[in-house]
Amino acid sequence: MSSHTPNPGNHDTTFLSAMARRVLVGDGAMGTMLQAADLTLDDFAGLEGCNEILNDTRPDVLEQIHRAYFEAGADAVETNTFGCNLSNLGDYDIADRIRELSYKGTAIARGVADEMGPSADGTARFVLGSIGPGTKLPSLGHTTFGVIRDAYFECVAGMLDGGADAVLIETSQDLLQVKAAVVAARAAMDELGRRIPIISHVTVETTGTMLLGSEIGAALAAIEPLGVDMIGLNCATGPAEMSEHLRYLSRHARIPVSVMPNAGLPQLGPNGAEYPLQPDELASALSTFVGEFGLAFVGGCCGTTPEHIRQVAAAVAEATKADRDPAHISETSSLYSAVPFDQDASFLVIGERTNSNGSKAFREAMLAEDYQRCLDIAKEQTRDGAHMLDLNVDYVGRDGAADMTALASRFATSSTLPIMLDSTEPEVIRAGLEALGGRCAVNSVNYEDGDGPESRFSRIMSLVVEHGAAVVALTIDEEGQARTADWKIRVAERLIADITGNWGLAEEDIILDTLTFPISTGQEEVRRDGIETIEAIRRLHEAHPDVHFTLGISNISFGLNPAARQVLNSVFLHECVQAGLDTAIVHASKILPMNKIPDEQRDVALDLVYDRRGAAGTRSEGREDYDPLQKLMELFEGVSAASARESRAQELARLPLFERL
Template identity: 50%
Template structure:
């Protein structure tokens, strides 16, 4: 394992540079590379002398966004190059073949967070590209995207690094390190599970870590989770305790002995691979830690990770312990008249309320589909995704047939989204445009079994298409098998056509086979299609029964209206058996299950909708419920 020193900024402040030291740019630590490089060299040299294997460059804020505050934004690339060269000279004083030392090119979060709308993706990514080019040109050894407060900002920086690697034909190790506040989450509310789900999906990341904000004591449980679940080496860089103000100055109270004790726990008990230090740590802290920990071999990392998606706030595994993954279907311009009206009115508050309704009804993930005839999809998805990414807690599925719509949505989203969908309808033309985007933004994907011949109907056809998609997505583009959710397609049973009677059985058998033949992948189904065209009461029963059969066959996720799914125990026995007869086409000479099933609902009306039920309540009860739900519509 290695020791890495990162308290460049706090050490600079402790030395109290003068305005002259800053070359007239008071407070711009990064400009010291130009105006007072010997000050930086002295700091970095002290940490190498203490025994650190790696030390940061003075480039934490060396990006266009921060430099614009000092009117030096045109010098981003130059100053990063100079800073990398400067720390490299100090590194070379200590590095030997027997004990190589390293320089870490630090890339901070800047001062504008994209998830809050402070800056857009394209502007921010170019800023990070410039910084990365300069660091690589200056000979930096490792790129460290650190002190991350917004997962979208983190993804933008990592995307910029990936771009520059391709542009310069280079590849350096990359650390991505988030900051967990005393609240237990990142600044915008992401917990460590959410951060890990998001970062594990990005190939650019080699090492995942936590740094800054708190001392090691407050990090313990977050480090434990990260070390137990990350497949990648773990980097831990606490501050020297929580900062205190003494005599008007910021102080960090953690002693070297206490720092060493916690680093020993992180390395020996939890399996951290890089013991680092952030604000307030000193050469004495590292000397104590190195003496206490030594340099053991890092513990083995887990070989697998739980397949999941994430919002800005939480991670949701695809495999639920006691249920299937419920994908809420009500934000669909094609399938929901209520959502379509909100779309046409550009009612973002109404859409947020609809998202919250679905969460309250039991959805785990929300499908967002804005494609509608006569409208541009990209502006619509931008409008609603901007609101939903911070105001809805559940992860989003971006559902569109248009590549620009998917790209627009992914550029806005800090979590790990699901793209709905990829298929082979036009051969490989569209799938090979979508997969690079899916990989770049670390998304999962719904894979429809559709090929050039159409929607796969029989079992062998479905499996043939699934194998083709798997080969392209996993073998060629490097997707994780667990991030593929195969939709084996189901078709309406209510029409009575002979060629449709066996479709439900084919779907169920295809679900069983794909789980066996393509291990590690997942399955998903738009369940309500099976009942298309039937009366609402009949649809609820058939959807519920078919869903139960699909889950029994191995279905992992279903795109449904959770409120419309009924437990089998609450369905009358006659309706339950009739639905199963229809699904399995149990026709006899004197019995047609479709005719029988329809007859059971001739005089049955659907239950009143929730909105109608609430409208019947007294005003004070309605207001109370609106406050609980956070619903401001129609107040």
Template identity: 30%
Template sequence: MNKKDFLDFLKQNILVLDGATGTELQKRGMPNGVCPESWAIENPDVIVDIQKDYINAGANAVYTCTFGGNRIKLSEFGLGDKVVEINRKLAQLSRKAVGENGFVGGDLAPTGQFVRPFGDMPFEEAVDIYKEQVKGLLEGGVDFFVIETMMDIQEARAALLAVKESCDLPVCVSMTFDENGRTLTGTDPVSALIILQNLGADVVGCNCSTGPEDMIKIIRSMKPYAKVPLLAKPNAGLPRLIDGKTQFDMESEEFGSYIREFIEAGVNLLGGCCGTSPLYIAQIRKNINGLIPIPPEPKEICAVASARKTVFVDANEPVVVVGERINPSGKKKLQEELRQGMTSLVRQFAIEQVEKGANILDVNVGMPGIDEKETMVKVIELLSSMSDAPLCLDSSSPEVLEAALRIYPGRALINSISAEKVKLEKLLPIAAKYGAAFILLPLNDAGVPKSGKERCHIVEEVFNEALKFGYTKKDIIVDGLVMTVSADQEAALETLNVIEWCTNNFGCGTIVGLSNVSFGMPERAWINSAFLAMAIGYGLTMAILNPSSDTLMSIKMASDVLKAKDKNSKKYIEYFAALVSDKPVIPEKKDTASPVEKIYESVVKGDRENVRKFIDIALKDGIEPSVIVDKHLIPAITHVGDLYDKKEYFLPQLIQSAETMKEAFGILEPLLEKESEGEKNSKVGVVLATVKGDIHDIGKNIVGLMLKNYGFEVYDLGKDVSAEEIVKKVKETKAPIIGLSALMTTTMLEMKEVVNLVRKEGLSAKVMIGGAVVNADYAKEIGADGYSEDAYAAVKLASKLSET
């Protein structure tokens, strides 16, 4: 199926997808603990019958039984060298099942590992892993691809690029969001949509984690910005333990009652996830009769996004501030750090600029004496993990920009593309491949035109080329090119004319860098400030400036109020309330903080690079290791947990802080042992395991990391662990706490087996559980002592249980 036919079908029809596969396989004889992909190949009639049942129930398409068909997952069963063969055979079985009556979607799913910058897996390794799976699915004859149940936007990007670089078939990407509307790594639905549709996804949506009611809310949030059709595959409500079996609490008829609401919210592809069966798909088919899909009608607005935040650029939105300080030009200390491969100042500048009001961070690392590509990638990985602000990537090198765009887990803004022949020919295709928005410089090989009218002609020229790559006027931001008034007093007026034309005639956003306008003049700040106010009056939508300038930021805030862009003057009031606050002024840590304060700050900010240096200084100053741990490290990681609870921090920051804590403990632990020689080890033990039959351990690993950094002794047994092995380890270690994880409805019952065996053996150990398919009610049903929804909650629960 080519993309045109696929999208034409979606214009006229709701594409009904299949339901759950794993639970259906289990119902029909698949035992726990086996590789589903391998078992389906060994029992071909079972998977064919399941998929035929879905087609007969009214599905237009089925997903191949390849959810765990990637090299990482198959290697758990010793099948890592058979990826292509397994995927090919399973795609062929799906083709046999649907015949001419339906479509086959090649299923790609998480590897179970986080991709850099949110984890350890190199981005290109992730792309290669998915390409291997794509190859087998293509050989098996799939009609389209679906990348599903993605918790990490970077892994979703890797899989999407793997498909796009392997074939021209349509590709859908489906993320999974928690009850707070975020993925595990903190991506919200709108940011996920912006990133994925601009990277080339033909369909974007969500599946798993929630039932219909909550998923409809997610679809509604996406719809106003969706340029592509939307997909939804909700669970059949919540899992419950009934008569010793895991069942979901929503019957098929109730599930079907939400179908009209899904279509009215904007869904074009609809199916079921965990707990659904052919009965549920029959309800979808029944309830879509007479309904037609709502076509994409996105708002005409420019959007750039990080993995956790979208910034909109538009004449009706507040002026967007682009922080200019991450640029080595004129900054000797930053130059020296970058040459040494250090990023302390980059981190500091990023934090300070965002705190002062920068919405986007400009990143330029170009200078003599460094590998610009390597440095740019390193800085992007750092900033993507520690900051929510989207990035503006500033380089004249096509090679550097491609490397940066490829690994950036967001939709970047490129600074910049002009009508210069080399830039237009090399940069525009790169920007289009990765879906970046870009700043358009109205200059050509002859230089910068003096008149605004000539610059406007160049804008049209570049845009006409961009049209060929699918760009719209809302994907570009025109730089008015500010020249110095000391050399030409008409220069500022010409720039203002360009801004006005772009705003009122051409219809795109605009940006200026302020400092050049006043070059060579005395008291330059006044000229810069006046020019900013005038430019905003002419329609300016973005400004590159130093947000530490109170004057410039105050003018920006006031202008947003006067142009009715700041609803109820909320941001203006917040900004000036902070300036006149009665709170004591806290000295900047970088200048006056003590070594132990810097240790605290390093953990909070996840600054693993510098924590060793600050610990060394503190130790030389005579501060005891135990004091560093008890008075500074533990309070710091506790504060990080509080920020995580408040949703001010997300998993990437949590992991960064935990890794910094780990680094600090690695330095101090030998010294602590000397301090406490002869004393009994007081650490509380926790036996951790993913239960029998379940090979998912990413959540458990994060919990283990956090527990260790809060002072617990962790005995990690790994994944697919039997109740007998867990109880044996508890007896051996006398650990008072057991932590169990399960990510599959087919394995959550094993948790009850562990609880029963613990009680049977008369052990006093407390059992806590976690995982995507379980909840607090389930913990009560099986007799567990508690449930934690995430890693930090697990730490708090373990602390509570250790006191009882």
């Protein structure tokens, strides 16, 4: 197979440039046209139903189809490569031909595009490399991320060799499959030295979600940070059922939005599926979408024909494209739903109990490989009010990557919450990212061993960028963990400049952890640690309002009675939130609202946080020897956390039904 690009003509940014000038029109269905071509089993080389083999056996048929769509007014056609993936071609025992058939399918379309030349207004004819989802979904355990990524690499490499102008990852049902295809596409472009745009089209069923249950908000939250150039919908339904999902994308996506619907919902007819939407009806719907949602690219999917595209092109040419002013949301997501960093009435609660270092119950369940118990702990945190889960499997003597794969792959479909992957080991982080289709946060990076190309910082940041994750950055440098506010700020500014300037993330993608240390030991050198942390958050928040902040709150109270810890943690958290903290790694049910803490306990805890000893203390009663640490320990001597506060569930259970809701 040749690696020569056959006269690719206009490519790379040309497709995006043309789309910025006017709405571009894609083609219609490939399968519908092939079914009408009266092909024989010999045409399929005995591989009945394998459309991709026609790239080798009947290029003339495909040329006719591409030409018909161009003549109808399409600006771009999709290659006959939808099934050039491992699961589809593997079913025919020709998986070794992925790259070859991808190349041939792309070269056929490229040849027709070049033959046709520019359209009447001078716009070039474009070739979109079609990548379908295959029949095996990684989030459901049918295959692994690595296996389908490597197969997609071969597919995209063939498209690049064949002269594609863009890659279209379409009919996607699983966000993890989308991620694998995008990662593969970028790797292929890097290896072959040619960069073209990436388009992502997801398929939303009549249920209102993708096949695996993903809401459109979850899809946008997970896909846009991967760096794709356009996002949209195709297949499954007609335009009517896509309207609200397109409205969401139009309002919130910072990249162009597109659509390629079926010709209505399929109906069962004497010859199988039939699509009822007539060309004028599709044209009316798509031109309305352009005028209402500001779509940049439209076309057709199943059941659409050159006549559909002819009328769509004419209608869109007359439409006035709406201006879009998207309201971007800074967020993470699970496979199912997105969770904004900015919560309306709370900080973002990151559940701490799915951490093998911080939770004995979780560690024991993990070591026993009692994964159901691990999932139960995750669900308990969800019920307690967590918005995200901190997943840490690091344990001496264990294969962390294997543990992470086992747990993250189960959390992916059994928990509705996004995951913060918590590890010091790059390969453990990689295992988590390759198991989770939603947008994760990675905890964490720091400068403990510097920032050179082989440092943990660089290795983890490479994964963060590749998978479109958010990142927790700790104020640790080569000298150690920053203790004073000035030191914390100095390291934080270096991290922010590095992550945005050298790694291309936005400030909103950074979650700073300015570190907190126990102020409960009585040692003089730790007395101001709470003050220094709060001051660092306040000053950094003022300087970088888009950056997020987090803390492992319970560190502040290490060693105290559990009831005293609950109060001190709650008071310290409140003060940090007032300073600008917007996320925290906590056990949600063990955080008390300030108005639920007795005055004396709250005042003494505040005295301890702000190191108000002697007469300066709120509860000193003028005593020069007043020590809030000693006073707090006295207040909680013999008091258990259970007796100090009823559980949130018990508290809610006492309320009348409508108040509880």
